[in-house]
Amino acid sequence: MLQVSRKFEYGLHAVTYLATKGLGRVVTVKEMADEMGFSQEFLSKAMQSLKRAGIAASVQGVKGGYTLGKSTDNITVADIALAIEGKPHLVRCGVKADRCEIFSSCHHRGYMNTLQHKIQVLLAATTVHSLLKEIVG
Amino acid sequence: MLQVSRKFEYGLHAVTYLATKGLGRVVTVKEMADEMGFSQEFLSKAMQSLKRAGIAASVQGVKGGYTLGKSTDNITVADIALAIEGKPHLVRCGVKADRCEIFSSCHHRGYMNTLQHKIQVLLAATTVHSLLKEIVG
DNA sequence: GTTAAACAGGACTATTTTAACCCTATTATC
């Protein structure tokens, strides 16, 4: 519970990997998957999500691959989470009200929403740039 | 992702329900399940977890049931989460290192740990007492 | 212009986790 998905972990690793390679360098999914030791196909899905969100940019064709789509101080952990997992919903009723048996009488929706918002703020407070400093430093 | 489990939701509702009934009143699982409209058996498991953690107290036998085990300002949302879901692990390597393919070369463990800690602080900042004020007010 | 290396993405399968249920104790009241 309250665990990040593997796809998100993959995506985060990929973004920092791209970042350390510099903006110019085009990196293939194969290279990243080999380097980091996880499924190429699955990482590929994560990259596609990141691309759609503008966090990564892709080059198609033979010499193709991915680069970052924005500067590292313009990408937050929250952006990556949103790109890969969509809007967060701490509780079920956030996804669909009918997933909650007691939607109409629920007392916690207010609290849960502010809690979710605070977690969001936490994620948005870290940019890839600041993450990198931790890694290098 | 980053969603609270149903068992936790049940537990939280149960705790606030008990709290509104007052410390003296012994409430059966059946009553709570009926009132809140969810599975009696499953809620029962949540109550057992809460009891083991001292958040709820139980009375066995015919007139038995549950009451709160502590005062409402002595129970935080973090306590309930811990009682029901155990120690939180935002990332897999927190559960078992061998669940992570790149444990030794991972760059994010530090960040993930502080992030988890901050979420923990967030949950610990809300007591059942303060939750109740929101509900009544 | 054909080939090959890469991304794009839909559809499917497998695995894991979560939720729910069943059944048998045990406890205590009447």
Add this chain to the structure above:
DNA sequence: GATAATAGGGTTAAAATAGTCCTGTTTAAC
């Protein structure tokens, strides 16, 4: 002793996640 409750182990069912497969498209190199 009957009954109404908690206690809890074990099993099944459902849902979410992770991973695979396959086919198409793009483009560089030959």
